[in-house]
Amino acid sequence: MMKKIILSAFIFSALVLNAQTENSSQDTMHSNWTFGGGIGASFGSNNYFNLSAAPRVGYRFTDNLEGGALGSISWQKSNYYRSTMFGLGPFLNYYFARSFFVSANYQHYFINYKDTFYDFKATKNEDALYLGGGYMQSIGNNSYLQLGLMYNVLWKENSSIFSSGLVPNIGFVVGL
Template sequence: MKKIILLLTFIAAVGVSAQIGTATTVSNPDSKWTFGGYAGLGGAFGDGGGVSVYLSPRVGYKVTENLETGLASNVNWSNSKYYSSTMVGVGPFVNYYFSRSFFLSGMFQEYFINQKNKVDNLKYSGDEAALYLGGGYMQRLGERTYMQIGGMYNVLYSKQKSFLGGAFIPSIGIVYGL
């Protein structure tokens, strides 16, 4: 928590927009269960300002040494002078690892969305489904530590109907315990 407060203070001092995050997966070598997730914090400073918090915990089960499946959830909360939003998502995921160098990934999420435009007092509440397919490269950093670089594409994304920011999501993170 101290690191997050220190980082926020630094970002506020230089007056820039920032988004930070970390991905983590931890498992016991004798267990088939994995735990992890992603956390992000963003801010925009200046006229209107704002803050955004993103948490995405997950629990997985190693079906085989290279196949992992589980349940992922996420909460995204944003608030500024002009806009506020809360989005909660939940759904299954599956990852397949190729010799700990490459991975394929799939994840379904059902999002529940509440948004408010504070200027016009317009509100929206609804839900949206997303099916992300992707993959990437894994670089070994230690005995059980990897850096993952990749991306996912929401195959259900429709620019005209979607409240999600876009179809493609790049990702970079550190994974422990695979």
């Protein structure tokens, strides 16, 4: 079931990005809608595997101010645990010098965790408020690669599911 959801999210994101890219030469200058996100995979010891996707849709209020909604899905497994995490929330980006941005986004996460070693299950919700910024590089057709660093100001060391409040991010945006 989870593989179908993740595969569907990847296909949907690819179709949206492809459709926006095809239309960008015709009407991006007239449209204030932006689309983007990121995908990731990682591997590690003890058969660790992580697959994640984070689609986003935004609206340009001005040339420099964009707001919208973003989501995230992450699936992790190892020899010792499995977890699924869904997140959803608003974001606000301010762009300056057409190469840099500051960003704020709130995410509410729904987390399911199963420790296979201790036969322990948990369901948890967690809030995150990420503040940060980064650099943008144009890759053509009103599309940009975004590289940034965010910090979750709500992160607490002993009560969070996350190991750190600091989060590097890489993503793509079409329509800016």
